[in-house]
């Protein structure tokens with residue numbers, strides 16, 4: 122496909138995800154390189170939603186290590202159970218944090234981040250990484266984001 126996205130300028134999140142998901146499928150189609158695919162997925166999400174930070178941390182041994190992302194520079198390693206990312210990994214479930222300052226142990230890679238969602242990525246019944254999204258606004262993520270972001274990470278082949 123052409124390497125440009127059609128961006129829906131709607132305030133309806135569901136409409137935005139429904140436009141984006143087939144385009145992500147097309148970007149991933151026929152490409153086996155993980156780094157290339159993670160890079161394009163983070164770029165596509167950033168372009169559609171204009172979030173502050175969107176990217177991947179990958180499980181390497183007993184830590185999550187920074188992978189492809191879009192946004193400001195970020196912490197490179199997060200131990201299991203630490204921060205929102207490490208907690209999502211340990212608890213093996215999506216965590217939605219409306220106010221990061223109210224989350225015990227939140228890791229502030231940037232003081233500008235106010236709310237966050239972290240989706241663990243399951244592959245062959247193991248967690249291989251997480252998708253982390255940060256917003257500069259409070260309370261930006263809900264069940265719609267959880268549902269569609271979980272659907273998006275299932276498209277990835279590790």
Ligand code: SME
Nearest residue numbers: 195204205206227228230
């Ligand atoms: N806030 C995350 C750390 C990663 S950065 O937001 C990119 C956390 O608490 O795990």
